[in-house]
Amino acid sequence: MPLLNLINAPNALTEEECVERRNPADPFEEECENKKVVEQYDPETQLDVVEYKSDLDWKVAKPKLPWSKIVKLKSELDSGYDLMVFDRDYTDSFSTGAKQGVVTRWSIDSVQGITYTAGGCGFWTCTYERSVVNQLPPSIELFVGSDSYKLYGDDGLFYLPEPFINSIKNASELTKVNLKFKTSSGGYGVAPLGPETIQSLKRLYNKAIPTWEKPKVNISLQSVNKNKLDVEDIASQSLPSIVMLKNDRSTGSGFILGKDTVLTNRHVVSGRDPRFLITSPSGVKSEGEVVYIDRKLDFAIVRSTGINRSSPLPLCYRSYPFPGQSVVALGSPLGLAGTVTTGIVSAVRSPQTSGDLKGVAPNYITLIQTDAAISPGNSGGPLLNNRGEVIGVNTWNLGARGGAQNINFAISIVDILKALEVQAPQYSPNLNKCGNPIKD
Missing domain, CATH: 2.60.40 (Immunoglobulin-like)
Structure with a gap:
């Protein structure tokens, strides 16, 4: 049938009916291939969108999708939505x-x-x-x-x-x-x-990218040992302050930054749902909500009243680590909570002067390169020095891609605290080079 006759046929589907049929449970009618996709103004997003009532099965050969349009994917289970362009x-x-x-x-x-x-x-x-x-x-x-x-x-x-x-x-x-x-x-x-x-x-x-009000965060000084600690001692005193964050779309790690406050990666909490189930190594569960996201440095703040009994980790807020320093990474790789890996600081580098890293990360982030294993799910967990102080937030790895091995990265905690405009405690001779009091 000629295209013109198809579109004008008495029983032909309207444009709205074609849009309504665009879901995995009800494949396209043939004539819908020739229909213009309808975009409508959406007051909620203030954008012209093509709305779908369910997620799309797009990982198939020659999928039927509204190409190059902003698509609002509405959940059938709640009032949430995602915005996508295919x-x-x-x-x-x-x-x-x-x-x-x-x-x-x-x-x-x-x-x-x-x-x-x-x-x-x-x-x-x-x-x-x-x-x-x-x-x-x-x-x-x-x-x-x-x-x-x-x-x-x-x-x-x-x-x-x-x-x-x-x-x-x-x-x-x-x-x-x-x-x-x-x-x-x-x-x-x-x-x-x-x-x-x-x-x-x-x-x-x-x-569509939201703006966030910067929360007030204070550095809680924690006493640390004068001497270097064994890995098992670092793990035993630090793991109670490590949490796993999980919702129906993401799983990652975080750690206690202060009262009611968890620090994690931005990409751990990306998506439409700001609520997360927070689980401590002891199995205690509480609900948390994202209250701040920094897209530049890839970190986020999550608030939860159910973590008050956990102590914040000591932060190395006054100095960067040095190459060769022993480190410990804590987190939940592949959802395995309470995992401990060890290594050294391979380098402390700026992407602006780091060869192949140029274009991978912004040139205003100090990256701590380490050979301590960081796997999917470790993101957001802390990288600790040999006294159990946080020197960075585990972020991503190169793994064995392109022949590389044991190349992992954490974002410097110094840079994160600067971005949050945290006021450092007044200097005192009783503090170590990271800025924490030394145990007697």
């Missing part, structure tokens, strides 16, 4: 019908993507190839104009650095954005984002 770059062979492509899903915090190949029928022949869907490899590179950002992730999910967000905010209609990744054959693929996708992301990042 993009695809694909080729469809005219002669054989073979298809291959890249599908990406962008939010205010992350990008997630898949590659796919599928068979089909072309002008000359048919390709009977099974649909194959793969996650993006563990590292990708984003290009915005002449700027590049190298990202490392897991399961095809990558957290977006703040400089990339700012580049998109300032993008013009001529700005080119490309995603580069390593293919299974050993080569490289490049997926350009569509111009409409870039403009939708610009609107999303300029309007």
